[in-house]
Amino acid sequence: MKNIRYLELNVGMSFYTALAVLGAIILMGLGSVYHMEHNGHWVTGMDNQIVWGMPHVFAIFLIVAASGALNVASIGSVFGKKMYKPLARLSGLLAIALLAGGLAVLVLDLGRPDRLIVAMTHFNFKSIFTWNIFLYTGFMGIVGVYLWMMMDRQMNKFSTPVGFLAFGWRLILTTGTGSIFGFLVARQAYDAAIMAPMFVVMSFSFGLAAYILVLMGLFAWDKRELGDYVLNRLRKLLGIFIAGVLYFVLVYHLTNLYATEHHGVEAFILRDGGVFTNLFWWVQILIGSLVPLALIYAPMFQGKRCSLILASVLVILGGFAQLYVILIGGQAYPLQLFPGYAVTSSFADGIVNGYSPTFHEVMLGIAGIAISLLLVTFASRVLRFLPESLADSVVDPHAKG
Amino acid sequence: MSNEQQPDLARRDFMSSGAQLAAGLTLAPGVVLYGVAQAKPDDQPVTDKVRWGMLIDTTKCADGCDDCVTACKTEQGWDNQTHARATQSAQWIRKVTLRDKATGHQHSLPMMCQHCENPPCADVCPTGASFKRADGIVLVDRHICIGCRYCMMACPYKARSFVHETITDQLPHMPRGKGCVEGCTMCVHRVDAGQTTACAEACAKAGHNAILFGDLNDPKSAIAKTVAKYATTQVRADLGLNPGVRYSGI
């Protein structure tokens, strides 16, 4: 492999156009935040039944994808695969950017975002949220140091141990995110230890899909060369990760289906849940998993870039559907207050809760994505994150010449 | 016994006689008052020697009567939202109707914060705003609640509400405002003043006496005697939370 040169993004005035567009989206998102916080959450689709809504779907997606985006760097540092080394800087940058976007959404949806300082000064160490505050800030710090080690020639020798630390940290981080649901005893759809590893594998898949799209986008934008060698490796990796997520989804539902206690919630998600059932089967399983697998492995699509782009887009779409089903579906199914009894009350006991997200909630989520993209665009413009070329002749050890 | 301990002894003597008083008092024919505590001195912190609880006798709880809910609204002033949809409105206490799926038998009961010994809301709260007082009352400290709603996700009893809009005209003893989570306080302001809860009082005044409030740790209290003598149930006992609110007749 030849020496890799890294260069700042060199896209002329279109850089400012991109900043302006992303900035405008973020401003619209902030407008939505002001609207929701000024009036209170009654202007949203969320209520006392569906307490976490669309902002949380976006936020958790971004946070999960953030830890997954770091994998590309980890494969280079931790598993010593040379081909991934030139991809590592963007991987670290994307990880920080996605996490920042996700956290922004999460924080701006709080009932009292003005009290963020309270969350930083009062800690209850039994709360997974508290662990996550440390895991998220720690992740930012460690990945920041990791980037420094990679980008500073003199510190290069430390990049492997810091890479190990970052890899371990990201596994713990996603375990923490999955445990937000895994440790909830109250609700039928949650309270399962498998949530944590399932979220880890989900992060592999969503994070890599996001990475592929950002990498291809930036290289196309800056007209840099991106060879098939890199893309084919990433394509195969994505296929394995998608299959991994499917496996965990299968085990999760099989476990629940075995226990009579959980038949109700399983019937709800898999058969009777209306929008949730449709999202699960059509979007998460078919469009978000099986179709991408076909796009990745079917001989007719081999080596075709558009199939990889489409597969990545569909994986992200499926990921959103999956989180929507887990988050909203899990809350929509009524709490089992009195097993064996049919329950009715004035507080929506015993009935399936409806949820229709409003524009402002979705806008806040989209602004989170825009924040991530803006950070990536800006950082790769001012610092040397991107290799000058990822052409086969540069990265493929077996390439001729 | 040294002399310094004398006032303490007097206090203990008073407390036990207070407990005897509390065990049961016939005010008028048919109206028996149970489980009212003596007031704790204002400058003393609450202790874990006391565990406040309620026993709800569902056989005495009348179908269609929601006096406890009305009393709670009036006492705490929580049903005054103007914008929130029905599913967004606060409900600190609600009447739940249960129908046995196998037999069709139907009865109703009030449901509110169960004041768990191991409250999941307090476990998950990132700032410690959800907490359990030494005397077993589970509260939200709105001063440090950031409105993340994780406690609402964690509560098996759906006992918490989120305030979805700006609130005005709060009652001086019950501050509430937009963006925080709230729930039954077991009328902590009344309990600290030595009174019973508003729901228990309203139920007694309505002549049902389905709600018995008192100190579960005091073997002489009516509630402790009753739970020792009769079979009572914890809702979702499988979760092992040991709620301070118990039911009989479910």
Added chain:
Amino acid sequence: MKRMIKLLSFAAVLVLTQSAPALAGDSGVPMPKHALPEGKCVEDTQVMRRNHMEYLKHHRDETMHRGIRTKQHSLKECINCHVPEQQAEAGEQKDHFCQSCHSYAGVTIDCFQCHATKPEKSALFHPIVTPGMERNQSAHQADSAELLNRLAKAKQDSDSVGASK
């Protein structure tokens, strides 16, 4: 060039410092004038002006988490004493003891997003009357809890008299 920058920054500081009081004067928030209630405050007025936030915050945690309900540093008692009932009834926020001073001083507080701005008397002690209670009005007269507390109080008094002997 350096001198130029120095000069400019000096001018900027001058303009800012000169305009700040002018801006404050023009902000339209008048100096609040409060008729102080009769009697002495729980601390010296000077001490209260300087430290009331500390007292309130300390007391808030004591009350919230430990159930200590002394009156000395309670926000409720501030309101009871400092907000005249007529003013509270009229709903005039600009003359409110706490809020007017805080807006004059330009200090934002969020106490009153949750806490009542009116004194206790005007809001509390409304009777709890429900349909079921009305049906049972004849069953008893005195408030049961109050009666019991009166009994307990009598016992306590006689005990403490005994103890002091």
